[in-house]
Amino acid sequence: MWPRPDPKAPLSISAQIRESVLAAIAAGRQRPGDRLPSVRGLAAELLVNPNTVAKVYRDLEREGFLVTRPGSGVDVSEEAAALAMVELRAGLEARARELCEQAERAGFAGVEVLAMIEALLREQGRLQPEGSQR
Amino acid sequence: MWPRPDPKAPLSISAQIRESVLAAIAAGRQRPGDRLPSVRGLAAELLVNPNTVAKVYRDLEREGFLVTRPGSGVDVSEEAAALAMVELRAGLEARARELCEQAERAGFAGVEVLAMIEALLREQGRLQPEGSQR
Amino acid sequence: MWPRPDPKAPLSISAQIRESVLAAIAAGRQRPGDRLPSVRGLAAELLVNPNTVAKVYRDLEREGFLVTRPGSGVDVSEEAAALAMVELRAGLEARARELCEQAERAGFAGVEVLAMIEALLREQGRLQPEGSQR
Amino acid sequence: MWPRPDPKAPLSISAQIRESVLAAIAAGRQRPGDRLPSVRGLAAELLVNPNTVAKVYRDLEREGFLVTRPGSGVDVSEEAAALAMVELRAGLEARARELCEQAERAGFAGVEVLAMIEALLREQGRLQPEGSQR
């Protein structure tokens, strides 16, 4: 159910977990009012230290996605679905912006960047059909 | 002449300096045989710790971009221009790959990623000729 | 009749329930010899885990406010009213002491604290008679 | 220079450290641009685990009081002084509000609360002179 974070990935383990939770909320697999897996439970499933999950939950609560009820559990907040979509899109845009800036500094033309992305997506099989996901 | 690294940027200071040097070589502003600024001189110009510049030079020499001539300074190597192009392209591709993976995890479709990049490039005025869509 | 504890309040749920019971006794709404609502009944009314109410009753009995008559329910003890006043006053004083210490650490003068409290009480309309200043 | 947090205090250790840092900024003992003690250094001085200090610094950075420069150190941000005053006052007011509400629930009159605070401050010797601190 929950994808295991890859310790060697460029994103930190906690960032990956955070992304998973947000994606689950944005995709409607976790709806406002739902109870999330417990800190210890998710940590066990992801083969990760409970502190790491706790940090993710704490941050997400601070930002309004979750409501933690000590002694009881962690719920998805009412506004979470809307917030999550915004957050994921903003995060992606920020990285895309970085990439464009890096390309400019390195002297690549705009079309070259586009072509590179298109090639990558095609290689991953995410570009043949019209609109497969989401 | 040399762009100042931004301490708050996602790339580390040393990575930014490295990128600047490579871009200068790839773009032909520094040609094989040219003398680079001294470690101390560049550090002063960039308002950066000399250790940081020294590390960049050291790495670049180990990878064959630069040749240190003891007692006389640091020169651009003969093969540097070709190497630099490869390296810059590889770096960009790595980030592009990360971005595509992040997009997939977040549930975005391939076309959405392409559209986002295109919009960004257009917004930065780097896509006037032969726009692909629209 | 009984105020619902607020899960997000700084006081724990059980502490809020305890406070409600003590306030009812101190104010004479529950007199010595009166029968309190059952654990299950009060828990249902407060939308709270019965364990939580049970713990409150248990603590209050241990401290002499309540008397459990096995098989017949929970009664307010004879000395409860007097005890409750003392306890409520002590609790308030403890918090007031914390507040003063926090103010001192933060560098506020004594008069500032007084003024702040007075402003708050006035704002809540709890300070009409004999206002001390102004 | 830095007050040692008391593990038995009602405020958590990290909250106490946070308060100390904010108070130092608000009082002008640490000015915008100043470098704070290192995580490990402050932890050693306070006889506390470095993780605890790191958490405080991280939170304060997120809220805009500090700027951490990895590998270099932690600086007080430009806006910190103004923010700190606001934050400390707001924190105190929040606790004062709690206290007033608790007093109301417990059935105390406004004047009783005021009298209690005044007595406490007097007992701590913080109310005789006109305006001694700050």
Next chain:
DNA sequence: GTGGTCTAGACCACG
């Protein structure tokens, strides 16, 4: 040397 992240495991209050 600096901060950042992660693991491991303890203790607490709460439900």
Next chain:
DNA sequence: GTGGTCTAGACCACA
């Protein structure tokens, strides 16, 4: 059982 906090100590990239 739940989450929250703290300690201890490892490893990393960075300056």
